Amino acid sequence: DVKVTQSSRYLVKRTGEKVFLECVQDMDHENMFWYRQDPGLGLRLIYFSYDVKMKEKGDIPEGYSVSREKKERFSLILESASTNQTSMYLCASTHKVYEQYFGPGTRLTVT
Amino acid sequence: GENVEQHPSTLSVQEGDSAVIKCTYSDSASNYFPWYKQELGKRPQLIIDIRSNVGEKKDQRIAVTLNKTAKHFSLHITETQPEDSAVYFCAARKRGKLIFGQGTELSVKP
Numbered sequence: 081d082v083k084v085t086q087s088s089r090y091l092v093k094r095t096g097e098k099v100f101l102e103c104v105q106d107m108d109h110e111n112m113f114w115y116r117q118d119p120g121l122g123l124r125l126i127y128f129s130y131d132v133k134m135k136e137k138g139d140i141p142e143g144y145s146v147s148r149e150k151k152e153r154f155s156l157i158l159e160s161a162s163t164n165q166t167s168m169y170l171c172a173s174t175h176k177v178y179e180q181y182f183g184p185g186t187r188l189t190v191t
Numbered sequence: 192g193e194n195v196e197q198h199p200s201t202l203s204v205q206e207g208d209s210a211v212i213k214c215t216y217s218d219s220a221s222n223y224f225p226w227y228k229q230e231l232g233k234r235p236q237l238i239i240d241i242r243s244n245v246g247e248k249k250d251q252r253i254a255v256t257l258n259k260t261a262k263h264f265s266l267h268i269t270e271t272q273p274e275d276s277a278v279y280f281c282a283a284r285k286r287g288k289l290i291f292g293q294g295t296e297l298s299v300k301p
Contacts, residue, residue, distance in 0.1 A: 111287065120200065122280055122291040123235070130287065138288065139192070170234070178223050180289060182234040 083107070084173055084183040092189045099158040101186050103171030110175065112154035114138075114146065117168040117185070129154055161190045193218040193285050197292025204271050205300055212295045214281035215263040223284035224257060224264045229294075230277045238279075239266070271299045 087102035103112065111130050115123040115138075125138030127146040135146050143165060147155045154173075158165055171183040194217040204210050216224075225240035241248045241255045241264065248255050252271075257264040268275055276299045282289040 113289075115291075120293055122195075122197070122293040124291070125288060128288065139290075178225065178240060178284065179237045180225075182236070184234050 084171060084181050086169075086171055086183040086186050088186050089184060090187050090189075092191065093161050094191055095162060097161050099161050099188065101156040101158075101169055101171075101188070103154045103156070103173075103183055104152055105173040105181070106152065107173070107175065107181075108151065109173040109181075110151070111173060112148065113172045113180065114144075114154065114156045115170045115172065116140070117170055123170065126156065163190050166190045193221055193283055193290040195281060195283050195290050195292045197281050197295060199295060200293060201296045201298070203298045203300065206271060206273060208271055210268045210271055210275070210297055210299075212266045212279055212281070212297070213263060214265070214283075214292050216283040216290075217262065218283070218285055219259070219262065221283040221285045224255070225282050225284070225289070226255060226266050227280045227282065228277045229280065235280060268297075273299050273301050275299050
């Protein structure tokens with residue numbers, strides 16, 4: 081049974097803080113993804129990774145960076161959090177098949 | 192790039208009725224079209240998918256149809272039940288990335 085976990089369910093940060101969101105999967109998946117989910121906008125891809133130390137920009141990478149030092153872990157970094165980054169953040173992973181398995185999400189509030 | 196439009200944004204039906212959600216995509220190179228269901232407070236989960244070489248796929252009460260020429264695909268839920276109430280997302284896959292629609296909030300009234 082695939083398991084994707086995220087480090088926090090809820091997070092409150094101040095404007096300007098550096099924020100780390102962690103995602104871990106236990107199924108040896110090559111591909112990992114970070115999305116943000118906002119009402120009426122669906123899920124928008126921030127960054128994705130096909131392999132360790134590899135990363136590609138998604139549709140909305142501005143203000144974010146990522147790190148993938150180990151296959152099972154994909155981190156999303158907000159270098160200097162801003163209020164417009166208040167959102168639900170979802171991590172997902174997939175093997176060489178099509179289905180993406182999502183984590184439970186992190187609801188980030190930036191005040 | 193790929194763009195996916197999903198309609199309607201909200202849908203309310205009576206229990207037992209059918210529900211249809213429609214999506215259009217822009218890039219003819221897209222080759223895989225999944226549908227995800229997200230219940231309140233939970234993660235999205237795949238409920239059905241279709242590949243570009245297939246026109247229709249059915250799994251019990253849910254079915255998906257794909258019209259490649261018109262670049263649209265639809266989710267059909269028959270005999271709806273209250274537990275079908277959720278947000279549904281369509282997506283189109285191109286070069287390993289999924290582009291999601293805006294979501295449809297389905298409400299099934301008992």
